[in-house]
Amino acid sequence: MASTDWIEVQRLAAEFQRAQLSSSLQKLSERNCIEIVSKLVELKLIDVFYTNDGKEYITLEQLSREICDELYLHGGRISLTELVPILNVSYHAIELRAQNISQSKPEIHLVSGQLIDDDHLDRITEEINENLQQSGQITVVELTKQYELPMEFILQQIRNRLGTIIQGQQDKHDHHFFFTEGFLARNRARIRGALSAITVPTAVSAIIAENKLPERLFFAVADELISSKRIQASVNGGRQANLATFIPDVHSRSQNEWIDNFLKQNGYLEYAALTRLGLGDPKSFCRKRFKESTLLYLSSCCVGSNILQQIEAAVEEALVSQSWVGVLPLLPSIFDEEDAGQIVQHVLKNSRSLADKDALVIGESAVTSNAFVRNLKLIFRPIIEQKASEVVASGDYLQALADQRTAKEKSFKPDQNNDKKDRKEKRRKKANEGKLGGGTQGRETKTKATKKKYQKGKNDSDDDDDGEFAGGSSGASSDLEFMSLNEISHVLRKQESLVDAPDDFLEDIAGRLYPSLQSSFQESARLAFEAVLSATSGQRRQTHSELQERVQLLLQNIKQGQNAIQFFASLDDQQQLTRHLLKTNGSELANELVSYVSEDTSVANNAKDMSPEARQKIINGLSQNMRVALQGLHKAIQGTSIEELLLEVDGALAACDVVIRKVDKTKEKAIMTQQRHLLIEQLHAAEDAALVLHVAVLLLFHTVTQTVLSASGRFVPQIITFLKPHLPPSIAELLSELQGLVIQELKCKGDEELLKDVRQKMETLVPQVRETAMTYKKSISTARD
Incomplete structure (x- = not known):
């Protein structure tokens, strides 16, 4: 080191010593240090982690x-x-550094939240090798459970050390399975011996269970032995022990010979039989085995050309002879209805000789021609004509016409309320205009116009009515069934050509014939009905004349009853008598008109006993104009006004083409006389005291007022009260006495002695009352009063 550098170091050391010996005012506080570090971290000048306690x-x-x-x-x-x-550091920080360590150091691995180095893995693989040498085989699944490591990680580590630390090999088909060479050699010999001894198809699961062989190793060794021709056999069904089957070639050869011979002799192969031979997929086997042959593959078997040619010949013969043939009985018993149907469709589609034939398949497997079905219709012609006549004669055809008309009108209903009110107003206006001339002249004017129309074209009007029924008959009789399907099948069963036919064949033929037979029956019924109408036109004209007389008499009775009711002062009595008149004579008049237009003889014969409900039902089945007019008359009968009834009668008579002639005084007197005679005859025939009193007071009322009163027995007290001022005191007292006895008889039915005494007195008075009523004549003074 240079001297200058050492001098610089000494200088810095001295400065550092002075800084340490300086006062505390020059030191940083802990808070300042924290802020400085935080700022440095924020500026990314330094990178640190905090400890969990935040102190370091x-x-x-x-x-x-x-x-x-x-x-x-x-x-x-x-x-x-x-x-x-x-380390007193957060898990997140440790995880980040662990990832960095595993990436920067290949010998350290981060696996499932754990750090593992190669030294530890080497020790694990050494243990695995020891276990492998002891047991001869190991699986990665077992090692995963033992060492708590991912399967793919352990598999990778074992592969990396295979041949070095681990002495063994990996299964080619199951990469999670490892075994030693000795283990492979032992089991190869066991498998080779077991397969060499098998001569029939055997399930692989049975072979493995019997010889306690490892399933994973069996398929690899078996494939190796078969590919090397050491074992002459095959394994079918995949590589799953419970599905796979080991089939020796010696068995396959004998199996193929049996299959070929069976097909040649019988013309078909059943899939169930091939399954019993050990074939897992018989249809695929047949397609592969007989790919050059023309077989028809069905749901349960495959069919050869011999059977197909036989069916084709039988079908062609049936079509040429216009008969029928059932294909199922011509086939072997193992064929079902579905198989027979598929054969028929195949033959008709692919046969050139049947291409131009009029073939018809009935059901699943029966074949016939359309000409054969058309010929069967001829059998029913006599039955159609007979039944058509029966429904017309019984009235069922006519009822069907009415029902259909009602159904059509219900499906389309215009606003009938306003139309009905307009018609009522017109009828009232015409009646009032006619009444200006006095009496019933207004109605007379209308009846003349109707009469002229009637006389001019009566036949035409009848024809129009008839045409109305006939015109709708083409569809009206659709409610009338000719025969049910079961009945048609029953008739067909009696035919010689269909005796042996199955039920479903007959039901199908019946279903095909049903619409045509129904149409023919409707046409026959229409023609029969028209014939009956033309034959009964003369009788209808006679009935019309009789109806005029009955209606005229009933109208006269209603008018007389209206006049008679006016003699009673009490409004309550008048209303009750009016209701009685409407329910008796009014109902009878409506019943006569309804029975006439109903065209039903059974209704006409029971016109008097017709209930309001029955009358309403018949009215609902009439044409529009008749129904509206008669419906108004029907409602007027249930009301309390005779004037309204007479107005509705005009419209009903016009709708029914019934003309009422004007009654002159001579004829009116004759009718009055006839009515008096009827009351006298009833009085003669009466035996019961109450009935004698009832008829007697009506007869006396007629004598006094010169009018006919229609009243029931409950009105006898009111009539006697009215008659007392107009009769001599003796006659009035006689009537009151008999009336008191009749009432007393009703009250004392429990007292036999009193009842006997009352009846004795009644026996004395009854002849006197009868004689007095028949012989009494109105005096001039009384008449004036």
Whole structure:
């Protein structure tokens, strides 16, 4: 060292000594030091870590040195979490330095949060080699559990030391398996001996279990022995022991010979039989074995050309002779319906001789022609004609027409309320205009116009009605079924050509015939209905004339009843009598019109007994104009106004083409006389005292008022009250006495003695009342009153 340098060193030492001996005012405080260090760290002039207690700083290099020292002290392996309390530094800082150490020093490895050096790994591999030499085999999975290290890390370390520290070799197919040469030689000899002794297909799992062979080594040794021709065999099913099968070539040769002979003799190969022979994938085997042959591969078997040619010949014969053939009975018993269907489709698609034939496949495997199905329709012609006549005669056809008309009108309903109100207003206006001439002249005017129309074109109007039914008959009878599918199948079963046909074949044929037979039945029913209409047109005209007379008589009774009701002063009595008149004569009038337009003989015969519900149902099935008019009449009957009923009657008569002639006075007197005679006949026939009293007061009311009153027995007290001022006192007293006895009879039914006495008195009074009612004549004074 030069003298000048030494002098400079002495000078600096003296200055340093003076600085140490200087006063405390020239020293930095701890806080200032912390701020200075923090600023230097912030400016990245220095790089340090804080200790966990915050009292010390440590540089990166120092932390790395201390980590390496601790790794050495712990035998070459230490966890990063163990270093935290030892070095008093955060885990994050230790982790960063550990990563830096593992990257800068190849002999140190950071694995799963642990630092491990090569010396420790060498000791581990030495232990692995000792275990390998003792057991002959090791697996990486076991080593992973033993040393708590990742599988890939251990596998890499073993590979790096294979042939040096570790004396063994790695399995070519399973890289996680290692074994020694001695272990390989022993097991190769065992496997060679076991496979050499096998002469039939054997499951690999059975071979391994029986000889206690290592599964990992078996497939590698077996492949080596087979490829070197030391063993004449093959392994099928992959490299899994539970799926693989060892098949010796001696068995394969005999198996192939059996398969070839079976196909040649029977014309098919069943997959189940090949599976029993030990073939895991029989379909793939057949494709590979018979790739030059034309086989049809089905779901359960494969079929040769011989069977296909037989089926083709049978189908062609059936088509030429216009018959049918079931393919399934022609096939061996192992074939199912699905197989037969696939064979049929294949034959029809690939056969040149059947390309121009009119073939029809029924069900899955039956084949016939369309001409055969058309010929079967001829069987049903007599049945169609007979059943068409039956549905027309029974009225079912007519009901179907009505039901269809109702369904159509329900599907499209315009605003009928306003139309109905307009029609009612027009009818009221016309009635009022006619009434200006007095009486019922307004209605007479309308009936004349209707009469003229009726006389001019009666036949035309009838034809229009008939045409309305006939016009919709093409689809109206669709609700009438000709035959069900079961019934059609039953008829087909009786045919000689179909006796042996299966049920599904007949059901399919029936389904194909059903639409055509239904259409033919509808047409036959329409023609039969038209024939019945033309035959009954004369009878309909006679019915029309009789209807006019009945309707005219009922209208006269209603008018007479209306006049009779006016004699009662009580409004309540008038309303009750009006309801009774509407429900009796009004209902009978509506029933006559509804039964006439219904075209149903069973309805016409029961017109008087028709209930309101039945009448409403028939009205719903009529045409639009008739339904609206008769619906109004039907509602008026349920009301309380006779005038409204008479207005609705006009519209109903016009809609039904019924003309009412004007009743002259002579005929009106005759009707009155006829009604009186009817009451007298009823009075003669009556035996019960209550009935005698009822008819007697009606007859006396007719004599007094010259009107016919329609009233039930419950109105007898009101009628007697009305008659008393108009009858002699003796007759009025006689009626009151009999009325009291009738009431007394009803009250004393439990007292036999009193009942007997009452009936004796009634037997005395009944003849007197009957005689008085029939012989009483209205005096001039009474008439004036």
